[in-house]
Amino acid sequence: MRPSASQSWPLVAPDWIQNGPEWLNDFGYDVYKSFIFDDRYQMYLKGLGNTLLLTFLALLIGVALGIVISLIRVSWDKNHTEMHGPIKPVLGFLNALARVYLTVIRGTPAVVQLMIMYFIVFASSRNKVMVAALSFGINSGAYVAEIIRGGIMSIDEGQMEAGRSLGFGYVSTMRYIILPQAFKAVLPTLANEFIVLLKETAVAGYVGLTDVTYAGNIIGGNCYDYLFPLLMSALIYLVLVMFFTFLVGKLERRLRSSER
């Protein structure tokens, strides 16, 4: 039988810790069993990798979905009275679909959506990261859509008119003139959504996916002491969020400087 953490600690601990004050020995032992024994740090690394991958994929899906949904909503709301031809029923249908999507996704908890996706919709798939990324992406898309829609609506009507008067179509005007401005306007809010998303992936453990939270939880259970493992999980999130906040701040300053 393999030795337990408490059995192996006296064998591996440096003398200056073992012979030091009691609190130092206790602290050393806590660190040892939470991170070093049995290569437990590997689990945090795995969790970190999964959390980042999950967040990144969900962000991509969420932003792509959000742009599409917001464009459907805005195009319909602003133009449907003047529309003609087959585009009207098509866009009307898409708009209704978008509204149902927004209502359902924003009206139910992300963790329930995740479990429905994993245990029911993709019950046959064992690729936890992909299913979770899809689920969080679909969830985030609803919020991103409303953020971008707000951004588009905040752009002065005259910008659309100026684009159209030069000969650009509705779609090209959106692409070259409205969306770049709208994105800039909502960047801080989008960044916030990204940070919310990063922390929301903490429920991925509900489907057995080893993310940062799940890693801390498992190790805490293994060593019958949750303090250090959970503090480590919290610290990882904190560092990630601070890092991304810093990056977004830089990006914002960069964008702003181009106008003044």
Next chain:
Amino acid sequence: MSAEYIIQAKELRKSFGGGEIKALDGVTADIRKGEVVVVIGPSGSGKSTFLRCLNLLEVPTGGQVLFEGVDITDKKADINLHRRKMGMVFQHFNLFPHMTILKNMTLAPVKLLQKPQADAEAQAKALLERVGLADRANAYPSQLSGGQKQRIAIVRALCMDPEVMLFDEPTSALDPEMVGEVLEVMKELAKEGMTMVVVTHEMGFAREVADRVIFMADGKIVEEGRPEEIFSAPQQPRTREFLAKVL
């Protein structure tokens, strides 16, 4: 006959709010090539709506607009193609704030007319030179004064080599000391033979530059004629009343 007309507006009607408010009530006007037409009238007279109907920024609820003989109000007409040849200048400039002046001016020619970027930039710089803003090519709109912005808006429209220029109260949002510089550019343009339709409150400009003045009130054309006729000997009481207030 119609070949010499660039724009023909026939019985234009526009109502808002389910027909309750009639902004345009049967407006018929022909714009000849090379002509400078100034539209005046009290606010709410429908003059801006009339102008915006000419390039269909406002879709008329009735009547037709013919551009170079083609009915552009027809649902089958590709309005985007026609708008390339109709430059428009707005009261609030509507420059694109996220682009440099040069990019503002070259975006449409490059994307829509497939002009090489270098050619478009050369043309833009030449136009900037003409309006005395060559040194601002790489500035952003927020760095410019109102008068400068409006001059840029005019040359941005000119970059598409339009057949006609539509001006929607181009000096109304400007500080008084900046009105002159914008009107100067418009006068130059008129002198070069550009076809222009100008909605304005600048009676001096109308008197000096217009070939024809249209006076509108309550969504109708009340009177039109040469500027000296309209300003010196208006025939309609409504016109006399208006001019007495503004002159």
